[in-house]
Amino acid sequence: MSAAEKIISIHNASKFFGSLKALYNVSLDIHTGEKVVIIGPSGSGKSTLLRSINRLETIDQGTITVDGKNIDAPGSDINALRMEMGMVFQSFNLFPHKTVLENLTMAPIKLKKIPRGQAEEQAMALLKKVGIEEKSGVYPVQLSGGQKQRVAIARALAMSPKIMLFDEPTSALDPEMIGEVLDVMVTLAKEGMTMAVVTHEMGFAREVADRIVFMDQGEILEIGTPEHFFERPEHPRLKKFLSQIL
Amino acid sequence: MNSRATSPTFVRFLVAHYRDFLLYGLLLGAVAWFIASGEQGTGYHWKWYRMPRYLIQFTEDGWVLGPLLQGLIVTFKISGLSLILAMIFGLTTAIFRLSDSFTARLVAKGYVEFIRNTPLLTQIFFIYYVIGPVFGLDAFGSAVLALSLFEGAYASEIFRAGIVSIHKGQWEAAYSLGLSRQDTYRRVIIPQALRRILPPLAGVGVTLIKDSSLASTIAIYELTQRGNIVSSDTFMVFEVWFTVAAIYLAITFPLSLLVAEMGKRMRTAD
Numbered sequence: 001m002s003a004a005e006k007i008i009s010i011h012n013a014s015k016f017f018g019s020l021k022a023l024y025n026v027s028l029d030i031h032t033g034e035k036v037v038i039i040g041p042s043g044s045g046k047s048t049l050l051r052s053i054n055r056l057e058t059i060d061q062g063t064i065t066v067d068g069k070n071i072d073a074p075g076s077d078i079n080a081l082r083m084e085m086g087m088v089f090q091s092f093n094l095f096p097h098k099t100v101l102e103n104l105t106m107a108p109i110k111l112k113k114i115p116r117g118q119a120e121e122q123a124m125a126l127l128k129k130v131g132i133e134e135k136s137g138v139y140p141v142q143l144s145g146g147q148k149q150r151v152a153i154a155r156a157l158a159m160s161p162k163i164m165l166f167d168e169p170t171s172a173l174d175p176e177m178i179g180e181v182l183d184v185m186v187t188l189a190k191e192g193m194t195m196a197v198v199t200h201e202m203g204f205a206r207e208v209a210d211r212i213v214f215m216d217q218g219e220i221l222e223i224g225t226p227e228h229f230f231e232r233p234e235h236p237r238l239k240k241f242l243s244q245i246l
Numbered sequence: 247m248n249s250r251a252t253s254p255t256f257v258r259f260l261v262a263h264y265r266d267f268l269l270y271g272l273l274l275g276a277v278a279w280f281i282a283s284g285e286q287g288t289g290y291h292w293k294w295y296r297m298p299r300y301l302i303q304f305t306e307d308g309w310v311l312g313p314l315l316q317g318l319i320v321t322f323k324i325s326g327l328s329l330i331l332a333m334i335f336g337l338t339t340a341i342f343r344l345s346d347s348f349t350a351r352l353v354a355k356g357y358v359e360f361i362r363n364t365p366l367l368t369q370i371f372f373i374y375y376v377i378g379p380v381f382g383l384d385a386f387g388s389a390v391l392a393l394s395l396f397e398g399a400y401a402s403e404i405f406r407a408g409i410v411s412i413h414k415g416q417w418e419a420a421y422s423l424g425l426s427r428q429d430t431y432r433r434v435i436i437p438q439a440l441r442r443i444l445p446p447l448a449g450v451g452v453t454l455i456k457d458s459s460l461a462s463t464i465a466i467y468e469l470t471q472r473g474n475i476v477s478s479d480t481f482m483v484f485e486v487w488f489t490v491a492a493i494y495l496a497i498t499f500p501l502s503l504l505v506a507e508m509g510k511r512m513r514t515a516d
């Protein structure tokens with residue numbers, strides 16, 4: 001793929017918490033339309049990597065460019081860059097004081113100056129897409145975990161982002177609700193959304209990923225296609241990791 | 247709920263608490279005896295019948311508020327204005343204390359520590375006699391400024407506690423959508439924090455009404471000052487101060503109950 005298609009480019013990124021290397025010399029490009037799944041044991045730096053992309057964490061060394069713009073450059077408008085990247089969290093983080101519909105419309109109305117009526121129309125269409133339109137008027141506390149996460153996905157989509165970042169979107173869910181959230185993500189992938197997904201759902205990785213990234217102790221140890229990962233894993237720590245979770 | 251549904255519970259309540267009611271009756275009796283014996287001992291003659299005119303009076307112009315109720319209106323004005331300003335000072339200070347700027351944190355901390363470690367009365371005098379003349383503040387303005395700075399410092403601690411109680415995932419969700427820090431405060435953090443801290447904030451209002459009585463020391467004709475004047479004009483010391491205290495109580499006690507009720511509801515809502 002050509003350089004012009006790179007939407008995210010991470011170059012030699014390192015992040016330290018004290019002496020702990022949360023990220024160490026990580027380089028990764030994500031291309032438009034690509035689906036990258038990041039796997040690895042707990043504490044290996046997956047969340048830190050994802051959160052560095054929209055600067056919820058700031059890296060200590062290296063560079064990250066989004067859409068050709070260095071996110072750490074002085075004068076870079078991080079809020080504008082974040083508008084292009086939707087993020088879905090493990091713990092949903094819906095706004096509890098707003099209805100489902102308001103959760104979706106707040107940012108578009110405020111940041112994109114979309115008229116309320118139009119924003120609500122778009123929001124309803126998104127809620128329909130994630131299969132939860134009948135809940136538009138309720139508050140998040142009245143939703144199940146799976147419903148909350150689907151609303152959270154719709155909320156991120158309401159900003160029409162160019163890329164979606166998912167940080168273990170199903171890890172906080174009861175098993176019977178994982179499927180409904182993964183279904184939404186698969187649909188999104190099929191529509192061509194660019195996605196970076198941290199997950200332990202290997203079925204999802206196998207089905208959706210263009211490339212899988214394996215991280216351990218802050219480093220990327222292996223990158224490859226699903227076939228490569230599941231048929232011919234190379235790094236001993238990846239083999240060990242796969243044997244533990246499969 | 248209708249009375250038929252409540253009355254059996256009320257009877258049960260009476261039965262369960264009869265000892266409390268007995269004690270309460272005894273206590274009231276003791277207070278009455280104390281006051282009555284005071285009257286005999288000092289030769290004090292109650293003149294309650296003369297009190298109403300100091301509250302409200304009928305003249306040829308119709309009903310006219312007496313000095314005490316006029317004072318109460320001033321008390322409301324001072325407390326109300328101070329409450330609004332105190333909320334502004336409090337919220338601003340809380341946001342300063344949580345900001346990334348060292349200077350903002352230092353200013354906020356200095357303000358709060360200064361206010362909390364000097365007496366309110368001193369602050370009132372300081373503002374009235376030192377700051378007031380410089381900025382052309384009259385007594386009323388000085389009182390409002392002093393009270394709102396004082397309560398603002400306490401309110402800032404309440405705001406701060408409310409803000410830090412909001413889970414950091416809320417910040418991250420707002421930021422990830424592209425909201426600025428200011429928008430995140432305004433649309434996500436403060437609305438949630440406000441719900442949690444409404445009871446203690448309402449408590450600030452109660453304190454303000456009581457503390458506004460200190461404005462009497464800089465010749466403001468609020469309730470306490472009016473009471474002072476009426477009692478020295480008429481020598482009805484007992485009647486006047488009982489009445490003044492009752493007026494304060496009539497306003498602050500329901501407010502306090504409301505605060506307690508809100509607090510209970512917040513806890514069950516969480």
Ligand SMILES: Nc1ncnc2c1ncn2[C@@H]1O[C@H](COP(=O)(O)OP(=O)(O)O)[C@@H](O)[C@H]1O
Pocket residue numbers: 017020021022040041042043044045046047048049
């Ligand atoms: N705010 C923080 N302060 C200190 N250490 C942190 C912080 N965030 C993450 N870490 C540490 O950095 C490492 C990587 O964390 P994380 O990216 O959350 O891992 P993962 O998402 O793969 O489980 C872990 O050892 C974690 O304890």
Ligand SMILES: [Mg+2]
Pocket residue numbers: 046047048168
């Ligand atoms: Mg993680």
